[in-house]
Amino acid sequence: MAIDRMAVIGGGQMGSGIAQVAAQAGVEVIIADASPDLAKKAVDRLAATLAKLVEKGKLSAADRDAVAGRIKAARSLEDCAGADLAIEAIVENEGVKKDLFKKLDGLLAPHALLASNTSSISITALAASTRRAEKFIGMHFMNPPPVMQLIEIIRGLQTSDETYATVMALAKRFGKTTVTSKDVPGFIVNRVLIPLINEACFALQEGLATPEDIDTGVKLGLNHPMGPLTLADFIGLDTCLYIAEVLHRELGDDKYRPAALLRQYVAAGWYGRKTGRGFYKYA
Numbered sequence: 001m002a003i004d005r006m007a008v009i010g011g012g013q014m015g016s017g018i019a020q021v022a023a024q025a026g027v028e029v030i031i032a033d034a035s036p037d038l039a040k041k042a043v044d045r046l047a048a049t050l051a052k053l054v055e056k057g058k059l060s061a062a063d064r065d066a067v068a069g070r071i072k073a074a075r076s077l078e079d080c081a082g083a084d085l086a087i088e089a090i091v092e093n094e095g096v097k098k099d100l101f102k103k104l105d106g107l108l109a110p111h112a113l114l115a116s117n118t119s120s121i122s123i124t125a126l127a128a129s130t131r132r133a134e135k136f137i138g139m140h141f142m143n144p145p146p147v148m149q150l151i152e153i154i155r156g157l158q159t160s161d162e163t164y165a166t167v168m169a170l171a172k173r174f175g176k177t178t179v180t181s182k183d184v185p186g187f188i189v190n191r192v193l194i195p196l197i198n199e200a201c202f203a204l205q206e207g208l209a210t211p212e213d214i215d216t217g218v219k220l221g222l223n224h225p226m227g228p229l230t231l232a233d234f235i236g237l238d239t240c241l242y243i244a245e246v247l248h249r250e251l252g253d254d255k256y257r258p259a260a261l262l263r264q265y266v267a268a269g270w271y272g273r274k275t276g277r278g279f280y281k282y283a
Helices: 013-024 036-055 059-069 094-107 123-125 161-173 189-205 211-221 230-236 237-251 260-267
Strands: 005-009 028-032 071-073 084-086 113-116 135-140 150-155 177-182
Touching: 005 013, 005 094, 013 028, 013 059, 013 071, 013 135, 028 036, 028 237, 036 059, 059 071, 071 123, 084 094, 094 113, 094 123, 113 123, 113 161, 123 135, 135 161, 150 161, 161 177, 189 211, 189 230, 189 237, 189 260, 211 230, 230 237, 237 260
Parallel strands: 005 028, 005 084, 028 071, 084 113, 113 135, 150 177
Antiparallel strands: 135 150
């Protein structure tokens, strides 16, 4: 099955980025959010992003107009009914996601697929909240989606081979590289990344070194493009904590327990770049 029309639910950084990737690949996209105003703001931000790409010479004016013309703002969730695939990029909360998928399940045509951009929640559990579990899959884009090459594909217990093949073909159309993971907490990327970030938090908590020295040590010593504390600020410390808690709870191993310092920063509202303060301060 070809995917010609996509619905993206959630117009934040991840959702907008996914919409941009799809539209640049020739897919018609509709963005839905908690309100029509938020959906329109997401489309307006994308228009500004595309304009900057033209200024930098990375996109022609004609291509900008073509891409922008493929992206629409939904007035309500019902406007997503014609999508061949609907992907959510909303808050990392299992209950909220299940409620959304139940609604989408009732709106979309029988052939349509459902996908989640979750970074940690069970695809099998999310799929079970719908009547089309075999048409449900995980598509975990890396942040920011237009820049990062990887899409992590997660098969739930019920995901059919046809659904998997369709989504793999779509990812190839996007020009992305894919890896396939079993439906286990953290999947591949966060199973490795979050313990690294958490250990950096423990090192800072114990006074091993300054945030700058921890980041520089990992960046240059392990040839990483970004230090773990800087990366945590970019991801959002609240998101890092949530994933760490999922790993700890679901895998049952104390090596995954979140550092107390990470909990404290989140309790203080220091989530990183999005709040102006995390392990570093931002203007």
